[in-house]
Amino acid sequence: MEVTNKFRTLPAIDKLLSIVAADPEIRHYPHELLTVCLRQAVADARTRIKHGDGNAGSTDSIIRAAKILLREQAGSSLRRVINATGVVLHTNLGRAPLSKRAQECVTGIMEGYSTLEYAVESGQRGSRYAHVVEPICHLTGAEDALVVNNNAAAVLLVLSALARGREVIVSRGELVEIGGSFRVPDVLRQSGATLVEVGTTNKTHLADYEQAIGPNTAAILKVHTSNYCIIGFTSQPEGTELAALAHKHNLPVIEDLGSGTLLPLTAGGQxxxxVKERLQLGFDVLTFSGDKLLGAGQAGIIAGKRPYIELMKKQPLxxxxxxxxxxxxALEGTFKDYIIGSPGQDVPVLAMLNADKPVLEQRADRLKELIVNLNAGFATEVVQLNSPAGGGALPAAVLNGYGVTVTHKNLRTEELESRLRQRTIPIVTRIREDKVIFDVRCLLERDLPDIANALGAL
Structure with a gap:
């Protein structure tokens, strides 16, 4: 009976609308949206009352709740976060952050019209691919190139153009699964090609490939295991051997490099x-991602021999x-970093992967100092950390670095982590041994005072 009486005291929507009509904070919102948020706030109050919250249901609390809902509507769901996890290519956080040059290129295109498919010299229609084909060929030594929206699409396009209705030979040890349960066999089926598996999980010999070649074979596909490693009693043919075998039978040899890098890269012991090295071994077509080790935005890049690329250009897909x-x-701007800049410093992914330990330690010391200066009761300690590269790249790499652990006597660790994560600019951290950890590897200079201010606001 008491719950029913509390339901009856809930204010009517018309009354709430008349009250907020003079509120400068929210009166500028459209009437329809304001009504929806007030109705939601009343419904939420009704639910809290039903579950025993005796303080729910007042006019002031409902209006406050409606204001929060309105701010959420006005804000953006896709927004910047501070990555304090230490994972450089964090798929959930957007993978590679863009360089300053890439950001400038994107901003310039956002502000108006562009030469996307317009040839300035002739005044005629141009090709969107022309903006990046020359840089790709320059950086990789390829004869020609194409770009699509991601690497899975690149592999799909290659197989559709070169192997539809025919067979493609793949080692069993390379039938990888990428994020979202998306598997190489699935891509092959979608392309219209037939998968022919050879070898075993840990060992595939050149003879296995040769025995599988038949009149319906269209290509040999090699898949770089960029998101896992098989170690121990293993064997795979050298790239030169595989290319020689394919060419002996007039077949193209394709390699999906996954998180391919433009420069020889060693990080965390791996x-x-x-890409250039693989093409020099004799591979005819390579595909790789743009937003992983290359350091650009999402893209799938296809580089290789011109006759095969020409076939892909004619594909309706x-x-x-x-x-x-x-x-x-973003891709064009990143290529400029490689050609006219200093990629090791200019491309954030490369700088983060290869950050020196003394630099990271100094950054951690600076963050600790800012937190201590708050005098807000936080216990802090600079600690050594290990983190993965992330994003299905360098799976065996162990990145050694530093971070800062934080605890507070009046806040549970989970509560502290949650509050940081739910800020307007979320701060994403790790928890270890009941402490919130700020790994400094991926933190920018501007992030350090932002983190300290966020902790102070708690």
Whole structure:
């Protein structure tokens, strides 16, 4: 009976609307949106009353709740976060952060019209791919190139153009699964090609490939295991051997490099093959991501021999998976970092992967100092940390660095982590041994005072 009486005291929507009509904080919102948020706030109050919250249901509390809902509507769900996890290519946090040059390229294109498919010299229609083909060929030694919206699309386009209705030979040890349960066999089926598995999980010999070649074979596909490692009693043919075998039978040899890098890269004790090196071994077509070790936005890059690339350009599928202008601008800007800049410093992913331990320790000391100066009762300690590269890249790499642990006597660790995560600019951390950990590897200079201010506000 008491709950029913509390339900009856809930204010009517018309009354709430008349009250907020003079509120300068929210009266500028559209009437329809304001009504929706007030109704939601009343419904939430009704639920809290039902579950025994005796303080729910007042007019002031409902209006406060409606204001929060309105701010959420006005804000952006996709927003900047501070990555204090130490994971450089954090898939959930957008993978590679863009360089300053790439950001400038994207901003310039956002502000108006562009030469996306316009040839200034002739005044005629141009190709969107022309903006990046030359840089790709320059950096990789490829004869020609294409870009699409991601690497899965790149592999799909390659197989659709070169192997639809025919067989593609793949080692069993390379039938990888990437994020979202998306598997290489699935891509093959979607392309219209038939998968022919050879070898075993840990060992595939050149003879296995040769025995599988038949009249219906269209290509040999090698998949770089960029998101896992098989170690121990293992064997795979050298790239030169595989290329020689394919060419002996007039077949193309394709490699999906996954998180391919443009430069020879060693990080955390693991070495990643560069695109140029793989092409020099004799591979005809390579595909790789733009937003991983390369350090640009999301893209799938196809580089290789011109006759095969020409076949892909004629595929109707190309239009369905084509890259958009903002991703293209980010890619072009990143290529400029490699060609005219200092990629090890200018491309954030490369700088973060190869950050020196003394630099990271100094950054951790600076963050601790800022937190201690708050005099807000936080217990802090600079500690050594290990973190993965992330993003399905360098799976065996162990990145040694530093971070700062934080606890507070009046806040549970989970509560502290949650509050930081739910800020307007979320701060994403780790928890270890009942302490919140700020790994400084991926933190920018501006992030340090932001973290201290966020802790102070708690």
């Amino acid at each position: 070495t990643e093959p560069a 190309l239009r369905a998976v084509r890259i958009d202008k903002l991703s293209l601008a």
